[in-house]
């Protein structure tokens with residue numbers, strides 16, 4: 001029997017604000033000592049009154065626009081009731097039937113063209129605290145994270161494979177980082193993903209029963225957990241068993257999903273509107289303001305890079321993966337124009353040497369930009385174009401500049417890298433190569449003209465790459481003819 005797979009993702013993304021969702025406590029939880037960023041509101045103490053974080057709402061609205069959603073003018077915060085040790089109020093403030101953003105989409109580029117994945121909704125909620133299990137079996141609770149602003153981004157069941165799920169999640173992460181609403185840090189839990197997956201015989205109209213998978217903390221985990229679950233469900237169906245609607249957790253250590261609970265319905269949570277927070281009314285003006293804050297998004301920027309700068313789609317993709325890289329590239333292009341370096345030269349230096357060095361040093365461009373400004377890229381290319389340095393030296397200059405922050409022309413002066421183009425220095429190197437390699441000289445004189453290539457190599461090596469190969473060959477021909 002052939003089966004088809006249906007996947008929908010629920011992505012939880014912390015909203016990058018200074019303070020928590022309903023109180024003034026700092027939203028920084030990872031580096032602070034446990035239970036230091038807490039107050040009566042986020043500890044759920046009786047009588048404490050929440051105040052909504054306006055900036056968090058603005059960032060959620062911005063996210064909705066970046067994801068092609070409609071922004072709802074009226075939306076409310078509800079209470080979702082359940083008991084958990086890291087949820088001090090025994091309810092979570094979240095949005096239920098009227099979320100802030102609805103009906104968006106994400107376009108995925110793949111081998112078969114562009115696939116559009118629909119988004120059902122983006123809603124606002126608060127994060128829970130964190131449990132820390134001890135070796136002696138006890139559990140500690142840290143409430144620093146309780147009340148940190150969170151968005152839940154829910155896709156339509158439009159995803160047809162584990163690979164597509166992974167790429168969707170990657171694209172979402174890229175967009176959230178790009179617009180500055182989330183750090184993308186999955187290790188710290190700032191971005192997390194659950195998946196709903198079902199399998200049905202090919203052609204069957206009704207979906208199979210939905211299994212929710214939790215605890216996937218990396219792109220790899222999302223893909224592996226879903227591959228495992230597809231195989232598990234197909235095996236069950238082939239054996240004539242039914243799949244219960246349930247929640248399962250991914251165990252990285254055991255490479256499998258494990259049953260956690262048979263799924264509860266939303267009735268079990270007894271949602272009701274939060275009585276302490278009035279409904280939010282978002283005006284058309286408010287939405288228009290968010291629209292002005294929305295930067296050019298990755299796909300649009302890639303398309304523009306190809307059209308405007310004549311670089312390849314692949315290079316554009318590399319340069320516009322992170323917004324900071326794309327900004328750096330464009331500043332470098334603008335600065336390089338005066339020195340005669342083309343956008344393609346600049347793209348080559350950045351996607352080649354600069355990205356290699358950043359990977360080597362594990363630095364990010366934000367930190368490096370202070371010492372290695374985008375103007376340096378054009379300066380290196382200009383030294384190369386003017387013949388001041390050779391291509392080999394240019395790479396050395398680039399790297400030295402990157403590491404020390406010295407201007408490229410200063411590196412050239414300090415290291416004496418200016419090209420040996422002609423004159424006595426080059427003639428002396430040519431004579432030394434002739435004296436040192438009588439066999440090649442003999443070959444050359446007996447008609448094997450190609451033997452001179454070897455001698456050129458010797459001159460280049462003796463000059464430590466500073467000789468111009470063309471000039472070296474001319475000097476050798478001159479010396480060999482006397």
Ligand SMILES: [Zn+2]
Pocket residue numbers: 020023024025037038039040041042043147
């Ligand atoms: Zn607080």
